[in-house]
Amino acid sequence: MSGTLPRLAAGAAAAGAGQATAWPGGPAAAVGALQAALAAEHAAVYGYGVAGAHLSGARQRAAARDWRIHQASRDALAAMITALGSQPVAAAAAYRLPFRVSTGRAAVMLAAFLEDRVAAAYLGVVALSEARLRLFGARALESAALRATGWRGQTLAFPGLEAPAPGPVPAGPGASQPAPSAPAPGPSTPGPSSPGPASQSPPPTGPAGA
Amino acid sequence: MVREATRRGVLAAVMSLPLVATGCKGVGALGTPPRPQPDVAVVRDAIDAETLMISRYNAVLAAVPALAGSLDPLLQQHREHLARLRARLIEPKERPSTVAASPAGVPGTPGAARAYLRHAEQAAAQALLGKLTAAPPSLAQLLASIAASEATHALVLGPGRAA
Numbered sequence: 164m165s166g167t168l169p170r171l172a173a174g175a176a177a178a179g180a181g182q183a184t185a186w187p188g189g190p191a192a193a194v195g196a197l198q199a200a201l202a203a204e205h206a207a208v209y210g211y212g213v214a215g216a217h218l219s220g221a222r223q224r225a226a227a228r229d230w231r232i233h234q235a236s237r238d239a240l241a242a243m244i245t246a247l248g249s250q251p252v253a254a255a256a257a258y259r260l261p262f263r264v265s266t267g268r269a270a271v272m273l274a275a276f277l278e279d280r281v282a283a284a285y286l287g288v289v290a291l292s293e294a295r296l297r298l299f300g301a302r303a304l305e306s307a308a309l310r311a312t313g314w315r316g317q318t319l320a321f322p323g324l325e326a327p328a329p330g331p332v333p334a335g336p337g338a339s340q341p342a343p344s345a346p347a348p349g350p351s352t353p354g355p356s357s358p359g360p361a362s363q364s365p366p367p368t369g370p371a372g373a
Numbered sequence: 374m375v376r377e378a379t380r381r382g383v384l385a386a387v388m389s390l391p392l393v394a395t396g397c398k399g400v401g402a403l404g405t406p407p408r409p410q411p412d413v414a415v416v417r418d419a420i421d422a423e424t425l426m427i428s429r430y431n432a433v434l435a436a437v438p439a440l441a442g443s444l445d446p447l448l449q450q451h452r453e454h455l456a457r458l459r460a461r462l463i464e465p466k467e468r469p470s471t472v473a474a475s476p477a478g479v480p481g482t483p484g485a486a487r488a489y490l491r492h493a494e495q496a497a498a499q500a501l502l503g504k505l506t507a508a509p510p511s512l513a514q515l516l517a518s519i520a521a522s523e524a525t526h527a528l529v530l531g532p533g534r535a536a
Contacts, residue, residue, distance in 0.1 A: 323517070
């Protein structure tokens, strides 16, 4: 059964293929990169649901907040892909987790892992030739890196390009932090100086579903 | 035969490259040296920015040694940024840096020093994003990744974070 489940890393693997060596242009390249980002957002929405189930208090609220951000990003990407005349990729019914998640600490590391993968997927969007999409990808990458730092308690030298091995790590600063602060707007709220590629709404503020 | 001639042509072209790259006077006979590609200028700017950031961290660490524990990991990541950027350029190492070795106006208290670095990180990240569209794809990815890293540095340098 588990052999048929897509892995949570699927979206990032597709994004890795999107790291181009030549100027990619045209809607086909854009759709491919956006679909990879969408796949990663689908996986993140699923993964935060798992993570939230193993968290409590401030950490669960943080997971619910990030879960909503990824939902909003997912919807924005789907709208962008539809606007480009393509059918957005659908979410899988379930995903295989990168490691066993049965404790709060593992859930925190899962959240960091999800953000690493989302960051890698948006790096594929950064490789596109269209300036608007490139900036959109860069801002989304930054937002994912900020959330990952909130969960992990540590920064990375090359978010999206290089990630630590997935899995619960030895107790570090991240393991002792009460909760990630809300560092950043999601990728769904591009700054006023750079109009986003789609009209995107801020993350919904409804009740957490995780 | 044609293939052989082509290979020689390529070889000759490759052999002449170091002359051009080093700006040897002999190259004058070959005509005007080619202008650097736009992305070379982007990489040089990014190298200068990283060099400046590292000198800021060093200046802060000299003024407030107690911050070493929290700043060393960030400084190390800036060194990684710089190494990765430098690997993108093939040019004489002796290129004169336009960056001041010791930045002025470094605060002497931990809180002010962290704020100083936080603002520098934010400005550096923003500057890199401004260069994105001038870069070919793989360089744009590196710049975006470094910008994201610097944004996370600014986050952990924030006032709510322990030193």
